Amino acid sequence: MxxxxxxxxxxxxxxxxxxxxxxxxxxxxxxxxxxxxxxxxxxxxxxxxxxxxxxxxxxxxxxxxxxxxxxxxxxxxxxxxxxxxxxxxxxxxxxxxxxxxxxxxxxxxxxxxxxxxxxxxxxxxxxxxxxxxxxxxxxxxxxxxxxxxxxxxxxxxxxxxxxxxxxxxxxxxxxxSAQPVRLPGSLSQYEPRPDGLLFGEVLVLTGTLSMMTRHEAASIAARAGCVVAEGVTKHTTLLVVGDQDVRRLAGHEKSAKHRKVEELILRGQPIRILTENDFRAAIVDEATEVSAARGAKV
Incomplete structure (x- = not known):
């Protein structure tokens, strides 16, 4: 129906x-x-x-x-x-x-x-x-x-x-929803894009990435609108965990950043933990769909 x-x-x-x-x-x-x-x-x-x-x-x-x-x-x-x-x-x-x-x-x-x-x-x-x-x-x-x-x-x-x-x-x-957010002023290439899929998210990387360098991951995240931070804080909203490390997540050997995020989640802070593959799907694959939608105007 x-x-x-x-x-x-x-x-x-x-x-x-x-x-x-x-x-x-x-x-x-x-x-x-x-x-x-x-x-x-x-x-x-x-x-x-x-x-x-x-x-x-x-x-x-x-x-x-x-x-x-x-x-x-x-x-x-x-x-x-x-x-x-x-x-x-x-x-x-x-x-x-x-x-x-x-x-x-x-x-x-x-x-x-x-x-x-x-x-x-x-x-x-x-x-x-x-x-x-x-x-x-x-x-x-x-x-x-x-x-x-x-x-x-x-x-x-x-x-x-x-x-x-x-x-x-x-x-x-x-x-x-695929059109840019109307924000005043201009943004440099080093700042999060305001029309990015994940604008407003504060992202931290941890573990060994298998498909990209940390520099590449940070660059992709910034283009998607994320603020990329070195450490986990009360402002963190996303933690990307390298796929190689996720395979050990059934209980052991989590990084200090990962453990800190889990502590913050248990205290009620809304943080999402993503694998490297899911991070790529969220940013790289979804950007293709948004690009296809742009060009028409409401």
Missing amino acids: MMDFVVLDLETANADLSSICQVGIASFSQGQHYSSWESLVNPEDYFDPVNVSIHGIDEEKVCSSPTLGEIYPQIMSLLCGNIVVSHTPFDRIALRRACGKQELSPIECKWLDSARVVRRTWDCFTHSGYGLRNVAAYLDIEYAAHNALEDARCAGEILLRAISKSGISADQWLIR
Whole structure:
């Protein structure tokens, strides 16, 4: 059934974005929340204690749950042909990586990043603070974080508010969200690009990167809008862990930066841990899609 738009949110078992352990899908039609669907998923992978502390899902809770392949026909029926919304690119990348890993057919749909919509609708979120929790509080939207269906519903409600405020439809936002953020002044090549996919993120690298040098990774991240920092602080929002080190993450030999990030996450700081492959997918692959969308104007 065709919807105005459908919102997807995922939770993962560990730092590998393909380790999906929960799926939440909220459908919106005629400006209202129309229906919901959710499922726990057995990722057939290990659960990192840090991820468990965030969403409360562990091996015991998913032991009798279906695998992603078993519920994939249902997911396809809800997403196929629709505008599919995710808040930041990570959920769509997680679905893409999980589908590639399990050799599942890609879903034909149009993706819309609601975080990019937020940054272009409310000036107070242009630079930072456009996570679901902050925006929901600002718009007085009731929200309980880190449940896939709740996250999906909240992102959909935020998009409805943005559509109402801007007068730009979901279809038109597919184009507008790919256009640069209008910021005054000029930026040098050494500063984060304000129209980058990940503008506002503060990124730290740790571990041995297998496919690029740290200099190359930092350059790519800056072009995508990230501030690249040497150390982990209260401002850190992304930690990129070299794939060679991720293979040891089942419990041991994590770097000092990695351990510090986990401590901050346990204290409530919203930091996302990415593998090197997921970092490349988030920045390099997604940039291709945005470039294709640019050229048209709303």
